[in-house]
Amino acid sequence: MPEDTPRRRLDADARREEIVRVTLDLAAKQGVDDVTTQDMAQAMGVTQGAVFRHFPSKDAIWLAVMHWVRDRLMAVLGRAAEQGRDPLDALARMFAAHIDFIAAHPAIPRVLTSEHLHIRNRALRELVTEIMLGYEARVAGLLEAAKADGLARADLDAHAAATLYIGMIQGLVLQASLLRGHRTLKAEAARTFPVFLQAVRPPNP
């Protein structure tokens, strides 16, 4: 058989995975809310109707994308955190891993925060809420552990600090996307995280 012939037919599982992949790619290129099923099909080299053999609706595609994001993100964050020597080191590694993950998949924060997707699709909004609350709880847990170890100020409001942490990432993403080119996500992130740490660290060295 000829080896260079591109395989068109994929089994349903592989095709579903590819749809999720190209959807994220297209979202990064042209914006989350401007990805059409026609775009997806074209990016895969099939016709538009074929997309609906594998998903019953476009909402279902976004839900699958969100599951993919949750699974990957949580795995990346977990792996980074468990290499930390202490809770604050774990937090720093988690932050760096998250920034790297976003740099590799720029559409992810947009998918998580796109109100257009949340509004009618309740399942999607609940999944986002689960991701956010889980993330916040993880950060707050690390901060509580840091308090117990004397690495964080005793009077720190861990919940509020976790909110600040998540907002920091959002702010960095927005800046990087508006000032594309002028400021890089990684450089700004490296400057901003130490400021956040100052809010956490105890007053007496």
Added chain:
Amino acid sequence: MPEDTPRRRLDADARREEIVRVTLDLAAKQGVDDVTTQDMAQAMGVTQGAVFRHFPSKDAIWLAVMHWVRDRLMAVLGRAAEQGRDPLDALARMFAAHIDFIAAHPAIPRVLTSEHLHIRNRALRELVTEIMLGYEARVAGLLEAAKADGLARADLDAHAAATLYIGMIQGLVLQASLLRGHRTLKAEAARTFPVFLQAVRPPNP
């Protein structure tokens, strides 16, 4: 003539203002990216075609909305800041004023961060960038002034801290919108700002 007949005809200036107003209202109710010109017309009690007598395109409407947002927001922030007794007090008042403003006009942060609006409409994106950079410069300026007064740590990276400040607001908005009802914007804001302040304050009281 019957008195209960609502006045329909408005002069062009008043109609343009009303279009901006209802557009922001509708964006808060049904999402920025789901406001149609038909919705706007219906909210004003006119037909859809009438909208295009006052704006040449929908993009032009969003641009007018963004100008409205910039003018109002800057006025609110400026008024709040100039009442501060010192730079950090000014920052705290500015933050509180911003949170109040968002609570009164929930669509505003969504309009500022909607990528769907930024993507093709370059003028809009540039206006958002101007607002963001201006805001960041204002915050950084207050922080530099605080450093000069000994109210902030001498080694503070004012630019990075301003990024953190803006991210804090974004994070609070996202939380409030996802957990609508469970957490209120003002309460969470009141808890989170003191944590941010700890990142700024000098180590020795």
Added chain:
DNA sequence: CACCTAAGGTAGTAATCAGTCACTATCTAA
């Protein structure tokens, strides 16, 4: 009152989109 300007109404258009369906091509297993 008569006239004119500008705001609004009516009734479209072309484009785009998600989703459908009957049919075909390709793969696999007996």
Added chain:
DNA sequence: TTAGATAGTGACTGATTACTACCTTAGGTG
């Protein structure tokens, strides 16, 4: 080899959308 299963095609639909052209009428001015 053949029969069933399934991935993909192509043509379509109905709904929605921003935007337009032409007409009507309100309302102020001389």
